Amino acid sequence: MAEEVILLDFWCSMYGMRARIALAEKGVNYEYKEEDLKNKSPLLLQMNPIHKKIPVLIHNGKSICESLVIVQYIDDVWKGNGNLLIPSDPYEKAQAWFWSDYMDNTVHEYARKTWATKGEEQEQEQAVKDFLGGLQLIEGVLGDKPYFGGDNFGFLDVSLIGYYSWFLAYETFGKFNVESECPKLISWVKRCLERDSVSKALPDSEKVREFVQNLRKKFGLE
Structure with missing residues (x-):
């Protein structure tokens, strides 16, 4: 079964850029969904009910929130793709x-x-x-x-x-x-x-x- 990877983001968010870069470094295909931060989508509110902020990574229906957590998650899940991003030391x-x-x-x-x-x-x-x-x-x-x-x-x-x-x-x-x-x-x-x-x-x-x-x-x- 193909993996479903979705990124909820806003174009000029330096936090969202982290997720985009990490996904690209790992060669992960994903669907990008631009959020209107004045009118947040039901999907964003569902996937990040605590902070209601972008970015949110959705992987096979499960949400990962907070940009640095997302980067670490990407590095852990797609460990065999490209260089490791998180220092081993x-x-x-x-x-x-x-x-x-x-x-x-x-x-x-x-x-x-x-x-x-x-x-x-x-x-x-x-x-x-x-x-x-x-x-x-x-x-x-x-x-x-x-x-x-x-x-x-x-x-x-x-x-x-x-x-x-x-x-x-x-x-x-x-x-x-x-x-x-x-x-x-x-x-x-x-x-x-x-x-x-x-x-x-x-x-x-x-x-x-x-x-x-x-x-x-x-x-x-x-």
Whole structure:
């Protein structure tokens, strides 16, 4: 019996990009279903009744929620396909989870403030400073390695690369440049974009910038 794999997602979600990249890295065929986050589908509400958020992976009728959990699930289920994404070394695995969590729960909030701050120049400047400081810490973890896991593209690369598609929006409204502050990180981005799994999963940065500009108008920030 053929496997049923469905991904409920939203086009510019950096969390959904993780699932798309992991599925592509493993060569898994799946059905993509774009969600309207203002009018969530009955399927999304059924499959993620706790948080009611994307992404949700549905595998043979069973749902897996939360993007990092999804990546680990994909790596476990399709272990024989492609490279392992999750580090086998317990310490490296712990570090990968730690820095993924740091990006999602700390740096991401600084990033949001770079474009979502209204008329509070000092607060926005602090957000930019904090955001770049967070990226510099992550750049330090990368060091001179090709990828975060060393020579092989892996879990932390999958976890972080989706944020790049939002950099242009952050830079535009926060008035800064990531590459001038974190050149090694942007070099890593360029290496990641050479992979089909990444280049096909990440949306156009200009389109994301327009999306953020519309959000700013909606929230009365312009």
